[in-house]
Amino acid sequence: MPNLQGIRRRIASVKSTQKITKAMKMVAAAKLRRAQEALLNTRPYAYHMRELANGLVAHIDPTDHPLLHKGAGDKIALLVVSSDRGLCGGYNANIVNETLRLLQEQFPGKAVEITIVGRKGNDVLRRRRCTIRSAHIGIYDRYTINSATSVIDPLVDQFISGQVSEVFCLYNEFKSAISQKITLEQLLPYTPEDSGKLGSSFFVFEPSAEEIVSALLRDNLHAQMHRIFHEAMASEQGARMAAMDSATNNAADVIVRLTLKYNRVRQDAITREMVEIVSGAEAL
Amino acid sequence: MAEQHKAAPMALEICAMDRAPYRVETGEITLPGEQGEFMVLPGHAPLIATLDMGVMKTKVDGADRLFAINGGIVRVLDNQVLVLTRTAESGDDVDRERAESAKKRAEGRLQGPHEKINVARAEAALRRAMIRLKASGAAGA
Numbered sequence: 001m002p003n004l005q006g007i008r009r010r011i012a013s014v015k016s017t018q019k020i021t022k023a024m025k026m027v028a029a030a031k032l033r034r035a036q037e038a039l040l041n042t043r044p045y046a047y048h049m050r051e052l053a054n055g056l057v058a059h060i061d062p063t064d065h066p067l068l069h070k071g072a073g074d075k076i077a078l079l080v081v082s083s084d085r086g087l088c089g090g091y092n093a094n095i096v097n098e099t100l101r102l103l104q105e106q107f108p109g110k111a112v113e114i115t116i117v118g119r120k121g122n123d124v125l126r127r128r129r130c131t132i133r134s135a136h137i138g139i140y141d142r143y144t145i146n147s148a149t150s151v152i153d154p155l156v157d158q159f160i161s162g163q164v165s166e167v168f169c170l171y172n173e174f175k176s177a178i179s180q181k182i183t184l185e186q187l188l189p190y191t192p193e194d195s196g197k198l199g200s201s202f203f204v205f206e207p208s209a210e211e212i213v214s215a216l217l218r219d220n221l222h223a224q225m226h227r228i229f230h231e232a233m234a235s236e237q238g239a240r241m242a243a244m245d246s247a248t249n250n251a252a253d254v255i256v257r258l259t260l261k262y263n264r265v266r267q268d269a270i271t272r273e274m275v276e277i278v279s280g281a282e283a284l
Numbered sequence: 285m286a287e288q289h290k291a292a293p294m295a296l297e298i299c300a301m302d303r304a305p306y307r308v309e310t311g312e313i314t315l316p317g318e319q320g321e322f323m324v325l326p327g328h329a330p331l332i333a334t335l336d337m338g339v340m341k342t343k344v345d346g347a348d349r350l351f352a353i354n355g356g357i358v359r360v361l362d363n364q365v366l367v368l369t370r371t372a373e374s375g376d377d378v379d380r381e382r383a384e385s386a387k388k389r390a391e392g393r394l395q396g397p398h399e400k401i402n403v404a405r406a407e408a409a410l411r412r413a414m415i416r417l418k419a420s421g422a423a424g425a
Contacts, residue, residue, distance in 0.1 A: 040304070041304050042301065044305045045305075048368055052357065145302075145370070197361070202330060203330045203332050204330065206317060206318070206319055206333035207319065209332075211334075212333075212334055215334060226301065
């Protein structure tokens with residue numbers, strides 16, 4: 001027989017948890033709005049950069065440029081973008097599981113060096129004994145474009161010096177406030193997509209196409225990295241908002257159940273007391 | 285007469301890294317190319333050029349509009365002009381006082397002993413401040 005006081009305490013405790021999750025949900029919603037706006041501002045730049053890079057690569061001899069070729073060896077660099085903070089549902093777990101799946105299925109038997117962004121991913125992947133080349137923790141506080149370049153530039157250098165032959169990035173793409181899509185993107189070697197009209201038109205280049213490409217490929221990587229971080233930040237807040245919303249709803253369910261139980265127990269106790277009094281009176 | 289009634293025939297899009305793209309119709313654009321300033325008029329041949337830090341000038345509805353841009357690249361194709369730059373600041377948005385004080389600070393640093401400062405950085409800061417002042421239309425900048 002559960003005691004009344006215990007149930008009362010549990011109801012109070014769940015209620016205070018609910019208050020916290022509700023507050024976190026609101027904070028996440030506000031942050032999400034800001035992150036979403038920032039993301040929508042960075043997407044066009046990144047899109048145009050890629051388009052321009054695709055077009056330009058069609059105008060040069062690809063053998064000329066180191067960023068366009070797969071390097072020697074089969075070492076792979078994988079950049080995994082997780083978050084620094086938890087309480088965001090399956091956000092970090094999903095990206096870690098996908099990382100582990102990739103290591104087994106996509107790159108079996110290859111040496112994969114992971115660069116991890118975010119404390120949560122770092123904690124789990126280290127426990128799983130993955131090869132972690134470097135970890136970037138805390139870049140989401142005071143994020144600027146320099147944070148993005150400081151993550152990607154060492155990987156570009158490793159690629160150019162031949163330490164790694166390919167560079168991939170695994171991140172959450174922001175679809176909507178409640179859905180994120182885990183995306184694997186190849187960053188290097190740069191593989192141009194169809195360039196359309198940009199590739200087939202005759203252009204005047206100032207300076208030469210080769211010189212522009214050299215600068216543009218790096219700028220494009222920075223732009224993509226910048227976008228990827230904004231995608232990740234918006235996704236994180238979206239995931240947190242959804243997680244906190246369902247936690248708040250769960251708490252409400254639990255409170256309803258506990259209240260029901262509390263009343264039933266209370267009623268039982270009253271009935272029993274009544275029975276005792278009545279039978280006591282009868283015995284007289 | 286016919287000239288005046290013609291619609292502005294070039295679509296200009298300025299796309300900065302952290303800003304929503306700014307789109308406008310215009311008849312002429314002057315850009316700070318890395319190899320010198322140049323002007324784009326309707327019917328310009330397809331062009332891809334790198335840009336230097338500087339002031340970009342365009343005419344919208346007969347009035348000059350200036351932008352301080354921080355390097356980047358321009359693509360001209362079929363009267364569509366796309367300017368991709370890290371930062372683009374409209375002259376109207378420039379905080380003149382801030383730019384002025386940044387200029388003074390940079391000048392002050394450059395006049396002091398050079399061993400203690402990063403000359404390249406101070407010079408870049410000075411240039412940025414001057415470009416922003418120029419975009420804002422300040423006299424003597």
